[in-house]
Amino acid sequence: MRRPPRAHTPGVTSWGSYSILFGPLVAFLVVGVLALLLRWGWSRGSSVVAGRARSGAPTDYGLLVAVAEPATFIEAEALRLRLEQEGLRATLAPTTDGPRVLVFPRDELVARSILSR
Numbered sequence: 001m002r003r004p005p006r007a008h009t010p011g012v013t014s015w016g017s018y019s020i021l022f023g024p025l026v027a028f029l030v031v032g033v034l035a036l037l038l039r040w041g042w043s044r045g046s047s048v049v050a051g052r053a054r055s056g057a058p059t060d061y062g063l064l065v066a067v068a069e070p071a072t073f074i075e076a077e078a079l080r081l082r083l084e085q086e087g088l089r090a091t092l093a094p095t096t097d098g099p100r101v102l103v104f105p106r107d108e109l110v111a112r113s114i115l116s117r
Helices: 016-041 075-086 104-115
Strands: 065-068 092-097 098-103
Touching: 065 075, 065 104, 075 092, 075 098, 075 104, 098 104
Parallel strands: none
Antiparallel strands: 065 098, 092 098
């Protein structure tokens, strides 16, 4: 009794007649996933990149208190740097009324005394 010849690829299973659909199915699946990613990436209003900062009213900055109202942003940055050198956390905010140097309320009195020197 003769044994049938062994297949050349003994470890590969045969899917029968459905194996011809596997390649195009994977290709369509990859194209569909890429289309969804591109649609999400180019959609409006849901960007993961921060937008440009808008100027707000001087009272729109939460707990921060304005301690200086310089005329230009250069003067404001110089004042902010002086407060930073003294160890206070300060920020420069572009408000609708011009630039403002802002600090936390607990640092307000110290900041005003530093800036008055």
